[in-house]
Amino acid sequence: MSEDVVLVIVVITALAFDFTNGFHDTANAVATSISTRAMSPRLAVGLAAILNFAGAFISLEVAATVAGGIVESDVITTQIVFGGLIGAIAWNLATWWFGLPSSSSHALIGGVVGAAFVAAGPDAVLGDGLLEKVVIPALVAPTLAFLVAGISILVTYRLVGRQRPGVVNRGYRLGQVITGSMFSLAHGTNDAQKTMGIITLALIASGHLDADGFDVPFWVIFSSAAAIAAGTYSGGWRIIKTMGSRIIKMDPAQGFSAQASGAAVVLTASHLGFPLSTTHVISGGVMGAGAAKRLSAVRWGVAGNIVIAWVLTLPCAAAIGGLAYGVSRIFGEGALGPIVVALAVTGLIAAAFGSRVRRGPAITAEA
Incomplete structure (x- = not known):
């Protein structure tokens, strides 16, 4: 009975992470379209939410990797999964607070790795x-997106350089609707699967699924898709501003190139089962589209802050995940530990948000 209670807490926490993943990563899909005025903010976010939901049903390769390719399934318990989720949620909210586009994917993986390390040692x-x-x-994908977007924008400017700007911009804004939709679909295909994988891992650890096969229940797929879509629709506006205008001042052709290169890279990774960071990919695409036009067009100080957040994501999420697991284990193997940690984290989040409302806007990546 106690194990079932822990499992319920883990599933709820996983879906909460999925929601934070959605609003944290909304910028990945819509920032370029909004900044170039290809779509209005609400239309862009609404379309992204729908396509995130649809994309979650396309493939399960990434879910299989998260469920069995990162940590030893045999040593995983629901408390370990819970600790990892707390680490991921905490890092997502911290980077959102500062308007930094970090990787929700690596936060989740780091959190689970940290909790598993504390629980069972390095062999886990x-x-x-x-x-x-x-x-x-994580190293190849943003570099590839950077290069593809850079080459794409150079070819684009050569092809349309002598055309009237008004006609060209209208054409590329229309193209951004298509490429933005592709990226939103790709985001749902890759990111929603991570929550599916982590819930499946918890179901295996609790004995509700057979560890020998990999079969994600339909309710897990549907609930993960719905949670990330709801989070996307809520909109992570602080990160949208950083991604859309603080790295480069973007024109429609650059937005089109960044989105198209990003969608291609993410869809390929999803097919191969790589739990890729869509944040890394689209950031690389945006930087590549800007640098190819003019190196000074990229605000490298802002880009540097983003890279620092990328580097810190895995170890920081792992540290928080390990700490969350350690605290929950103080109360034994039952449900009391996860309940205490969940209440404490909820209280800290509520206090932080209340403090933010009283003080006004927090520091952003531009600072």
């Missing part, structure tokens, strides 16, 4: 899987 972490499925793609 699949080092090869972490390197091949997470670290290497």
